[in-house]
Amino acid sequence: MELRDALVRRPVMPERRAAIAEAILRIEELVDRGGDATAAVETLNEMTGHSFGLDEFRYHREAPDPEALIEWACAPPPVRLPDVIRDWSRSCAASLPTRPTTGTSRRSSATP
Template sequence: MQLRPELLPPRIPAARLAELADAITAIEDRLERGEDATTLIEAFNADTDTDTGYGEYDFRGYHSAQTLEEFAREAARPSFPKVPDITRDELVEIAERIVAVDPDTDFYVHLFETNTVRPAAVSVFYHPPEHLQHASVAELVDFILSYRPIAL
């Protein structure tokens, strides 16, 4: 299935990725020297327009989960790509890309989580309930979409 443009990861120019990588490296270097990086981190968060914002921990520990380029790409992407009219079929296609470990899996995980209400929805693909151990991706998406939060 072809996804519409708003469901595809935005293409980030190489110059922008390099700029963000330089900023990440500058913050990381300052932290490694034991210096205060608060101003640089605040500027980085303002520049990337992240809703949650990155903290010292993110700059100190990103190496354990991703490369510098992956961190820069993550920071360059929109924080919460909410698409109000997303369809079930589109969610199935996004889920297929997640389980296939598409090069843009991190974007698709974030997109899927943002556009479904079930907490930790993507974890269902990796740890399905016992009765769905052999379910297709489409069946798992249907299970995720069947979740209804309880109003308190």
């Protein structure tokens, strides 16, 4: 089956992935040091089209690992297509990256 252009997932350019990864690591460093990361999170959201909050970057037991967060940020945000039925879109959603909610600890020196 051929997919419409709006449904085809585009590859992420290495430069974009590197820029997103750098922004995420910078935010994590600011949060870890107790700095104000609000502007950096807003910049990341503008860059990716997502709506990340500071909680995604705080270390806690259920925090996503950095690679999962980078993958999520690199994926385009979900869009609603008016003529695609819900059942079909739910079945296809399984093939897309999901927003990370749990994962392994982000720091190897951290204890659970």
